[in-house]
Amino acid sequence: MSTPLIMFLVFIAITLGITYWASKRSAGSSAYFAASRRVTGWQNGIAVAGDYMSAASFLGIAGIIAFQGYDGFMYSVGWLVAYLTVLLVVAEPLRNAGRYTMADVLAYRLKPRPVRAMASISTLTVSTFYMIAQMVGAGALVALLLKDSGISYKTAVVGVGILMIVYVVFGGMLATTWVQIIKAILLMAGTVLLSILVLAHFHFSFGSFFNAIGHVTYHEKGQEVVKDFLQPGLRFKPPYGALDLISLGLALIFGTAGLPHILVRFYTVPDAKTARASVVWAMVLIGSFYIMTTFLGFGAATIVGRDFIATHGGTNMSAPLLAQALAGNIFFAFISSIAFATILAVVAGLTISASTSRCLDQRDSSRGGTQTW
């Protein structure tokens, strides 16, 4: 068996163990949908960070920086700053006024029935699109890493889907939270390690690291080009680049505060004060992670190079390929299985938030919206 496959299986075994443990503790709706509201501030903070740092962050952002330099880093910035919206206006009122879904809060001020129906449609739409991207990532990753073991793209996607349902059905929010916490810790560990290795490659000199970023060589249409990757404009070009950037900013700053799988997390803590603490924990982790995308992305651009990545799995494989270039196949397998764990955990989070909304909002909506329980 190949090393990546063993690492995948170890993670799956651990998470199934957690699910079994959680299933013994999930009785009643508050236990199932909100982990009995006993998750502590730091636990929920790590879980929020875990829910947020999806495959798009680890694989996608590293890739976009590796290929388009500074403009890719613009994603990283908005991803953290968005949490100020969550901290200042969303988290605490949500916890104070709601019980299981974001519609609980909206139903106070608006007509409960249509607002629950709309919130549910919105939750399912957001979760579906989010999930498709994660599943594609999982399929691509598994197909690339495990091609020797005969697991096809299709099998990988179906397998991830089945695992997800097992976590959520049997473990509920408690299992989902712990899967998320373990994954977030793994992801941070992998990112820190990778960042240190990138710096070590440049003999811990920021000067030579940034100097390399200023002169990235690759081939475009058969021609060798040297570009300054710190200069804006490689992705967002005139005439509409500036508007694209502003639109991206708006989507990040206001969109994050509406992500259903993030919002449901604030129902797992005992009170608003803990909800606040968990946002702060999440901001520390998320901020550190996205600052380190500097090393992942620019590291991949300078050490591995666009040309190599493009012919070895494409943009999304930048971080794993960087790991391979710096520390060989075992580290490549380790980083890849972290990416895989990330996908499993995020899809589990999406599944539980979608099913909570599907179950509670749509039921309440069909009963006239005032049903309480």
Add this chain to the structure above:
Amino acid sequence: MSSTQPAELGRFEAQKSEWDRIAATQEFKDLMSTKKVFIIPAFIFFLVYYFLLPVLVGYAPQFMATKVWGEVNLAYLFALSQFFMAWTIAWLYVKAAGDFDRLAKDIIDKAENRSDKGTEVAR
């Protein structure tokens, strides 16, 4: 709505009439204005500070490409500063929120003392 829901552990839940009475008190108005004094300026500040980045990068890319230290340019430094801006506002908010918690606790304590009769105070 919430009046018919069972109270949660350690959580104060008032009847609608009681809630309306609390909302009309001076203490509650003080709590809301104390919150607004911090939250509204902080929110506006971070929006302006954040959107300056895409606006400057989008409309003045040459200026933002000005090199400050070796290859490090204004664009990267301003982007990096956003992280510290976000952390600083979060830290200031947590400090300010201590006051919100104190004011809220006073209101809840008063309401709990008033209503030993009907409204349940956690089980």
